[in-house]
Amino acid sequence: MECPFPATSPLLLARYARIRLGETLVDEPQASGVIHYVIEGAGQTSAASEQIEWNAGDVFVVPGGGSITHTASDSDAVLWVVSNEPHIRFEKLQPPAQESAPTSVVHYRADEIDRQIEQLYHIGQDQETAGTALIFSSDKQQDSRNVLPTLTLAMNSLPGGAMQRPHRHNSVAVSLVIQGEHCYSLIDGERKDWAPWATTITPPVSVHSHHNDGDELAMFLIVQDGGLYYHARAMGFKFVDD
Numbered sequence: 001m002e003c004p005f006p007a008t009s010p011l012l013l014a015r016y017a018r019i020r021l022g023e024t025l026v027d028e029p030q031a032s033g034v035i036h037y038v039i040e041g042a043g044q045t046s047a048a049s050e051q052i053e054w055n056a057g058d059v060f061v062v063p064g065g066g067s068i069t070h071t072a073s074d075s076d077a078v079l080w081v082v083s084n085e086p087h088i089r090f091e092k093l094q095p096p097a098q099e100s101a102p103t104s105v106v107h108y109r110a111d112e113i114d115r116q117i118e119q120l121y122h123i124g125q126d127q128e129t130a131g132t133a134l135i136f137s138s139d140k141q142q143d144s145r146n147v148l149p150t151l152t153l154a155m156n157s158l159p160g161g162a163m164q165r166p167h168r169h170n171s172v173a174v175s176l177v178i179q180g181e182h183c184y185s186l187i188d189g190e191r192k193d194w195a196p197w198a199t200t201i202t203p204p205v206s207v208h209s210h211h212n213d214g215d216e217l218a219m220f221l222i223v224q225d226g227g228l229y230y231h232a233r234a235m236g237f238k239f240v241d242d
């Protein structure tokens with residue numbers, strides 16, 4: 001992409017962070033907010049004068065523009081960390097102070113995420129349903145249903161033997177594979193097999209579908225720069241199999 005700064009897609013940066021027991025990991029992102037998923041372990045994070053205690057499977061979002069301090073509790077911990085740092089750096093902007101950031105510290109616990117996903121399967125869906133996804137938002141972003149002004153965050157799920165219809169959109173999708181065996185995506189006709197805890201990228205405008213040939217429910221956490229495209233009235237979502 002020839003960006004003069006780290007970037008996973010032009011406007012998003014996804015990283016894995018290992019927090020060693022007994023050490024402190026300090027992140028000072030040039031971002032307006034940072035999304036975290038706890039892959040392994042338990043620990044604490046301090047940011048914006050708040051402290052949260054997290055466990056495996058939790059999601060938490062914290063404002064950028066200051067220090068974010070992570071420590072692990074009983075063993076090493078691993079986080080998936082996604083921010084809009086490339087967007088801020090592209091514009092040569094400074095992130096807002098944590099108190100005035102577009103997100104507060106928001107913690108979504110694993111048991112509540114599981115409970116909400118289970119409820120989704122009690123609500124019917126039809127052929128126009130793009131997928132069965134839990135959308136994350138917060139008090140500061142509830143009007144847009146985004147997690148940050150330009151970012152959307154969703155836990156997507158796909159039952160065993162199911163597929164998500166081929167479609168396209170103008171936002172990129174950067175996803176973390178959380179569970180699922182014998183799963184793959186078709187991206188512009190090319191098969192991409194999933195691997196445990198891999199970060200997958202669906203490029204903007206590509207035609208893609210997701211497939212679960214296994215027996216268990218597949219889960220993947222998706223960050224998109226969708227807020228940007230919704231705001232610009234340019235998401236360009238379309239099913240392409242009809």
Ligand SMILES: [Fe+2]
Pocket residue numbers: 167168169173202208
């Ligand atoms: Fe998609």
